[in-house]
Amino acid sequence: MSDRRYDLDWIRVGAFMLLILYHVGMFYVPWDWHVNSPRQIEVLEPIMMLTSPWRLTLLFLVSGCATRFLADGFEARGKSGWALAGSRTLRLLPPLLFGMFVIVPPQSYYEVVEAAKGLGMADPAHGAVLKDFWIRYATSTGHWCDADGCLTTPTWNHLWFIAYLLPYSLILAALIAIPGVRRGLLAGAERLFSGWGVIVWPILYLFAIRWFLAPRFDITHALTDDWYNHALSFGAFLFGYLIARSEEVRQTLIRIRWPALIVGLCGWAGWATYAWVYRGDATPPEQLRQAMRFVYVLNQAGFMAAILGFGARWLNRGGPVLRYLSIGVFPFYIVHQTVAVVAAHNLALLKLPLGLEAVLVILITALGCLAAYEVARRLGWLGLLLGVKPGAAARSSSAVTA
Known part of the structure; x- marks a missing residue:
């Protein structure tokens, strides 16, 4: 196959855009988030659940594909797996650290503001609770606590994707640096994921971890205890990583795209109905809870297979829009949640009509993302702090860029 996989680039861009919209939506649904609207929209919950089981999983999958192309490029130039480790560290560690100490703190600031107001403080922004905020944030000396627990800082919040992708990349680099391991992994994957194996084995795997690990290990995004x-x-x-270059897998996904979409939609309908009926303090029967684990997996597997299949069938062209977005979507991701949190909190104070407020939050978030990218692409090596490599805009013809 060609190294140019425009479909994967388009899918990556689309997944990040969905993530941005999802985080704007988090302000309005009655779920715990950094800031929450006083005018919550409960009926948004089923819509949010359309993507919540698979959006980050899909991004990890596409990132594995990108890592395969990058690793193969190093091998073609006679470099070892350790070159991959160095490349991934340079690409991911600077934005993670910059994000934790510069991008994320405003999210924690407004989280403390809203928590303090909930405890009855009229003007926490000008009180002792937020004095020397950044120093206390960076040194983990804030002691910001309420009935739900304490805020741990510094934190990576939404940047947990980068915090996880970096060690995953290093583990993979270490594995393929061992003679024979890479060849064995790829040969095993070719046998395992041939034909219907590309959908059957992932479903069985997802169901196994949903059944055995999910009830025991809550998702924490804390890296050290997040086993499910x-x-x-x-x-x-x-x-x-294993399927990125397989033409057989690609053709299979194209063939099953419609059945996979139907399965995904049915899984979503079942899961969203279950979550809606048993929202709040309602307790579902244990047998129904167990059945829903499989329904949840069908949602995940069906939608991801459908997206990969439709992408492989229809998203095979590049162009200037993709070249721009394939680089820009990473800095979009880095800054989007902070822009959304700041905009949403402050717009809510104006008590605008709800529809106008929501449109403004989305618009301000989009413009903030574009501004961050335009600044980063002009900063040379400093652009790495926002995920833009020097000269990346001029070299944006390569596929699957991150």
Whole structure:
């Protein structure tokens, strides 16, 4: 196959855009988030659940594909797997650290503001609770606590994707640096994922971890104790690495795209109905809870297979829009949640009509993302802090860029 996989680039861009819209939606649904609208829209919950089971898993899968192309490029130039480790570290560590200490703190600031107001403080922004905020944030000396617990800082919040992708990449680099391991992995994947194996084995794997790990390990995004999430995310990352160049897998996904979409929609309908009926303090029967684990997996597997299949069938062209977005979507991701949190919190104070407020939050978030990218692409090596490599805009013809 050609190294140019425009479909994967388009899917990556689309998944990040969905993530941005999802985080704007988090302000309005009655779920715990960094800031929450006083005018919550409960009926948004089923719509949010359309993507919540698979959006980050899909990104890890596509990132695994990208890592495969990058690793193959290093091998073609006679470099070892350790070159891959260095490349991924340079690409991911600077934006993670910059994000934790510069991009993310405003999210924690407004989280403390809203929590303090909930405890009865009229003007926490000008009180002792937020004095020397950044220093206390960076040194983990804020002691910001309420009935739900304490805020741990510094934190990576939405940047947990980068915090997980970096060690996953280093683990993979270490594996393929061992003689024979890479060849064995690819040969095993070719046998395992041939024909219907590309959908059957992932479903069985997803169901196994949903059944055995999900009830025991809550998703924490804390890296050290997040075992179900690791099984899900690293599994998707490794799966993407193994299938990235398989033409047989690509053709199979194209053939099953419509059945996969139907399965995904049925899974979503079942899961969203279950979550809606048993929202709040309602307790579902144990047998129904167990059945819903499989329904949840059908949602995940069906939608991801459908997206990959439709993408492989229809998204095979590049162009200037893709060249721009394939680089820009990473800095979009880095800054989007902070822009959304700041905009949403402050717009809510104006008590605008709800529809106008929501449109403004989306518009301000989009413009903030574009501004961050335009600045980053002009900063040379400093652009790495926002995920833009020097000269990346001029070299944007390569496929699957991150």
